[in-house]
Amino acid sequence: MPLILNAGAELLCPHGGRVTILPGQQRVLVGGAPALRLSDVQGAPIVGCPVAPTPTTVPCTLVAAVFPGSWSSTVLAAGEPVLLQTLVAITNGVPPGPVVVAQPGQGQVQAMPG
Numbered sequence: 001m002p003l004i005l006n007a008g009a010e011l012l013c014p015h016g017g018r019v020t021i022l023p024g025q026q027r028v029l030v031g032g033a034p035a036l037r038l039s040d041v042q043g044a045p046i047v048g049c050p051v052a053p054t055p056t057t058v059p060c061t062l063v064a065a066v067f068p069g070s071w072s073s074t075v076l077a078a079g080e081p082v083l084l085q086t087l088v089a090i091t092n093g094v095p096p097g098p099v100v101v102a103q104p105g106q107g108q109v110q111a112m113p114g
Contacts, residue, residue: 003085004075006033008105011041011087013060014097017049025078031105037080041089041099042066051093060093 005011008031011019021044023034041063049059066089071081089099 003104004030004072005036005041005083005085005087005101006030006105007036008033008103009036009101010103010105011044011063012100012102013046013049013091013093014100015049015051015060015093017046017060019063019099020045020047025080028077028082030082033105035075035077035082037077037082038066038071039080041083041087046091049091049093056094058092058094060091060097062092063089063099064092064096065090 007021007023021040023036023040026034028035044063046060046062051057051059053059070087071083075082085101085104087101090096091099
């Protein structure tokens, strides 16, 4: 199985801007940090994209779409599939670019009691 992304993952736009990750669940931990789900990354803001706006370019400011193959079909966190290192997503930049998984942050899966 591919590695699971957690809140410590480093996701970048193709130009080096960072995806801001705010996990929506705290119970399922992967490598000591909350596992990421589709809703945690879809629409997530991107900060620091260095692309200068011109008539033909726009900097990346958010994750525009996450595509099938990006999540597990068997592992759930708070009722949603967890995201995998196989993440396939694009930004809203012009032209749009792929989101890069620089570091998945994956480790051992744990469920918190309660």
